[in-house]
Amino acid sequence: MSKVELVDLPIHYLREGSGPPLVLLHGLGNNSKSWIHQLEGLKKDYTVIAWDAPGYGQSADPVPELQHFSQFADRLKKFLDDLLLEEVYLLGHSMGAAIAIDFAIRFPEMVTKLMIAAPTRGAAGLNEEENIKKRKARHDLVENTPPEELARQRTSALLAANVDSAILEYAQNIMAEVRPAGYKSVANSLYHLNQMDEYSKVMVSTLVICGEEDQVTPVSESKIIVERLKDGRLKTIADAGHLSYMEKPEVFNKYVLDFLREEE
Secondary structure, eight states: OOOEEEESSSSEEEEESSSSSSEEETTTTGGGGGGGGHHHHHHTTTEEEEETTSSSSSOOOSSSSSOOOHHHHHHHHHHHHTTSSSSEEEEEEHHHHHHHHHHHHOOOOOOOEEEEEEEOOGGGSSOOHHHHHHHHHHHHHHHHHHHHHHHHHHHGGSHHHTTTTTHHHHHHHTTTTTOHHHHHHHHHHHOOOTTTTTTGOOOOEEEEETTTTOSSSHHHHHHHHHHSSEEEEEEEETOOOOOOHHHHHHHHHHHHHHHSSOOO
16 A cells, blocks of 8 residues: 655555556546556556545545645645656546646646546536536535445446446445545535636647546537647547446557557
């Protein structure tokens, strides 16, 4: 087990392999363990580092709860500084994509290439009433629902219709580990999230990956984001939903490796 003891918040992470650092940022209902296929599949060529975001996995809970993804990105900066990493490949999924975008814009010298999977536009894709209701529903869910029941209710919506039962079970087990402090911090951050005017400020090559059956952040959302990136391209994965990196890891990893191996 590895932890970085930030001043205000210990951060746990998993680390595999050797080579240039590739940092993985998980989504709302996940943690570092959800990246098992990337930790194993990419470790031959890269030092693969998957963190538990504040309030997730074995990382400490933020007190008070966070309100903006920039606060997550600030912790990520301290985390990488403590690991003495000056420049990384950065890969974020869903809410992790929002953190990665914020980080790449504010600390461009630290990001060699950017990959975002199932990116979310948060509040930018909702009207005010919808946005308020969504944050309240997320808060109510995590405050009033036992973790195992929350996972049972939510996980199937993140996966393709015909997903293997073993993948469903693994994803449910990970989601059952969510805690209110982390989940509500992300709900708050999604409520405030609007990066529509920020995407054009990403200076590095960016790969966007989306499952063709993603019902949470559908391909149409990824297309909106790609159109605003200076150097972005979109890859889709058939028979995969929101958790494409878990559902179709061979395809996902091939897209990542092909992108990282391209000459600038």
